[in-house]
Amino acid sequence: MPKLGHMALHTHKIDGETYAFSWSPTQTLLDALLQADLPARYSCMEGHCGTCQCTLTGGPSHMLNNEVLSNYEIVSENQVLACQTIRDADGPYHCSFDD
Structure with missing residues (x-):
């Protein structure tokens, strides 16, 4: 597994607006x-x-817990639960609550 940098810049889209974080x-x-x-649904x-x-x-990630999403949603549709997702690479990642 590649060594992860301490912090990286990523993008977040919600309600038609895009933010960096x-x-x-x-x-x-x-x-x-x-x-x-930043605004987020939770x-x-x-x-x-x-x-x-x-x-x-934007890169691999894993969820600490998931009682909601099917394997198909995770693998084929790139769906995650933001409250449980940890990134596994530097990215940059893009998350969207609008898709």
């Missing part, structure tokens, strides 16, 4: 968005409800 390899996608004061923050479901492209 930093995402540490040790934090979840949702934590990175909230730390950057509720339980535990991988149970699916409110934070979004499309993530």
Whole structure:
């Protein structure tokens, strides 16, 4: 596995607006968005409800917990739960709540 840089610049799209943010390899996608004061859809923050479901492209990632998404949604549609997703490479990544 390649060594991850400490921080990298990524993009986030929600409600037709695109934002840039930093995402540490040790934090979840949702934590990175909230730390950057960016809008994001979420509720339980535990991988149970699916409110934070979004499309993530740009590199490999993994989810700590997932009780919502099917394997097809994850593999074929690049869907993740932002509250549970950790990046596995430097990216840059693009997440979208609009897709």
